[in-house]
Amino acid sequence: MTFGVEHRVVEKRNLADKIHLFKVVAPLVARRAKPGQFVIVRSHERAERIPLTIADSDPDNGTISLVVQEMGRGTAKIAEIGEGGKFAGIVGPLGRAGNIASVNKVVLIAGGVGVAPMLPYARAYHSSGAHVTTIVGAKTRDMLILLDEIESVSDVVMVSTDDGSLGVKGVVSDVLARLLADGERFDHAVCIGPAVMMKAVCGLTREAGIPTTVSLNPIMVDGTGMCGGCRVTVGGEIKFACVDGPGFDGHAVDFDELMSRQRFYEREERLSYDSYRTSKEGSHRCRLDQIG
Amino acid sequence: MSVRSNRVTMPKQDPAVRRRNFDEVALGFTYKQATAEASRCLNCRNKPCVSGCPVSVDIPGFIALIKEGKVEDAFAKIRETNSLPAICGRVCPQENQCEARCVLGKSGQPVAIGALERFVADYCREKDGTFARKAVKPIALTNRAKVAVVGSGPAGLTAAADLALLGYEVTVFESLHEFGGVLRYGIPEFRLPKAILDYEIDYIRSLGVRFVPDAIVGKTITTDDLTALGYRAVFIGTGAGLPYFLGIPGENLIGVYSANEYLTRSNLMKAYLFPEHETPIRRGKRVAVIGGGNVAIDSARTALRLGADEVFVVYRRSRAEMPARAEEIINAEEEGVTLVLLTSPVEIVGDDSGQVVALECIRNQLGEPDASGRRRPVPIEGSEYAIDVDTVIVAIGQGPNPLFTEATPSLLTDERGYIVVDADTGATNLNGFYAGGDIVTGAATVIAAMGAGRKAAKAIHRYLRSDSQ
């Protein structure tokens, strides 16, 4: 066990537009990572602390895999790190390990970049012997990621795209609704993706009486229970997603509140990202002084 | 005797200016001011001030050395019992400790002990950046056993420094990416410049202590790992940083912070320098802070510096009961913070988009004394009213950091989650595990945490010596 090793990127792959997979050196995290857990990274010394799910871990080689979608300045700065480059800091594994229910038949529903955090769940359920149905969705065919990896640990894979370029035209909850209408039954569901999608899926599974685990992604700072910024309401109680979660009983989560709180810094984020892109384009026009 | 009755006042930044900058408020004594103030000390034989100091600094001893112009010797004298004088001189509540016992305080103003302590540390640091290293005589690594320190707040830093001086190989594990605990993420730059904290940590590093950031004991590594790595004793100084909320409607609206989040964003993440530093923070125009302690006052003054037009500190009892340091309450008022006393929040009101627009309050009157001996606030029916605000900061207290204790179920804690220790040694129920600071006492003071770290270091030394015989 060595402390203070550099977090070098040993492999970087572009999975889709603005989505990158990083394999990065983090031996202490790799050794203890469990499905559902995450890390907080700092891309450089003045960076925001950004939470990312551990998509895979290789304790023997001391690496973890992260899949990052560029959403704003923070993730754009991460995307700039190339192979051989390094993260200023990575801490983890954070959060509780996901509870792998011992069930016969499970359905996993992942939207967008949520496929990456779903992979450890799929592997765990697959190796527990459960029958795994995985529904993955994206805007368009080119944005579907990690399909081969998902297929290798699922019994059934179903795909939806918003534009119908692959699979069902529509969203993942449409696919699930159709399955349930056709009389398919599942003992458990896991759903990871944008809050609005998790809300829709939980609406369906609640009606069908399928216990559902969701992985929540509120805005975080420390990830150790010290700021309360990540608080979510679950079953009428305040929970800190970073230490009590990020996995929760989806039927008890107040998704509207989560979606509202995710917009806390909408203005700052927009200005920050705009100026980042402007500066990337070589122009010196900076609009950040508008924040006040 | 008129010389003795008037304390030399420390120069400060003009309130009208400092309310908008993060530079240090109090500017410190000049050499002349310090010697003038030092000359007020009567050098009492029974040293009443020392009995008020949690780590028993030889106060008249170091003040006498200032009088003689031997500032470096004064520094060495303080360092005998206090490893962080530049910090304590700034943040200790001297008015309840040493200065409260000073004989001069009976008929006039006590000696400005804190200001003198700060002067000595600053003078030596500025005079010679490496002085701190020369002032101590590091003992060769004779006791080569490895000791782990969990948490780098004042408790952990003190334990680490003392153990290093005793010749142990010490590693500090910290879950955040920077060191110092509350000194780093809680207390703002304008009260405690981070450059001073960095200097003190560099000093401890110079004693041979190793600092590991991003290492959460209980998550990243376990206590079993520590044992396997050959650590023979562990000091736990994980603090009380878990924020409490009010449990009133509207607490999850956009614009509501725990003080810990607000201060962490501003101090640790340097959000006051956004966008150069990339973490954002709300720059509220009308801000209500709920609470009456140091944390509340620090949040209120930070909000002003982030550009607020009006900042209200809403406290349920009266001014006399406010736990914040008296000096800092006065500083805050000078800067324009409004105290709203005998008032409790009942609801945070939001608009359709989930943004805070008002804080609904109720007025209180003081009733019978409660368990803490302070008179209980009793709501006055029908006195509800609203304050228009766009930001609310909840600073009503913190609980024990749970990650270490949750991962170590065999460690004995009380029903609230604080670690139970032997009062004299800091020993926990687990052999070789010691604890101190806020994780034992609940939110207290920097100096109390340091005292606990020091006591535990001595006990660890005894334990390891007897263990190896």
Ligand SMILES: Cc1cc2nc3c(=O)[nH]c(=O)nc-3n(C[C@H](O)[C@H](O)[C@H](O)COP(=O)(O)OP(=O)(O)OC[C@H]3O[C@@H](n4cnc5c(N)ncnc54)[C@H](O)[C@@H]3O)c2cc1C
């Ligand atoms: C437990 C957890 C696991 C996650 N795993 C992944 C992952 O594997 N891959 C991935 O691409 N993304 C993941 N995310 C989301 C990712 O952290 C955010 O997209 C990222 O922080 C956005 O930062 P930004 O500066 O690029 O965007 P911004 O422009 O700042 O914000 C874009 C969006 O991201 C959210 N966001 C902003 N700051 C934070 C923050 N500090 N913490 C959380 N959300 C924030 C905002 O609500 C906003 O909706 C995860 C989030 C959490 C909480």
Ligand SMILES: Cc1cc2nc3c(=O)[nH]c(=O)nc-3n(C[C@H](O)[C@H](O)[C@H](O)COP(=O)(O)OP(=O)(O)OC[C@H]3O[C@@H](n4cnc5c(N)ncnc54)[C@H](O)[C@@H]3O)c2cc1C
């Ligand atoms: C805003 C604010 C202002 C204050 N002002 C004053 C003042 O003016 N004067 C005064 O005397 N006191 C003041 N206090 C109180 C004082 O700061 C605390 O009592 C003191 O810092 C406690 O020290 P500590 O070492 O016990 O813990 P902390 O300073 O809380 O440090 C604990 C450290 O342990 C780390 N940690 C926690 N869990 C783990 C883990 N599992 N593994 C690794 N690391 C871990 C934390 O990240 C943290 O860095 C203030 C407190 C606050 C919050």
Ligand code: SF4
């Ligand atoms: S009590 Fe006051 S006057 Fe007496 S020794 Fe202490 S500081 Fe000096």
Ligand code: FES
């Ligand atoms: S991120 Fe700070 S408490 Fe969860």
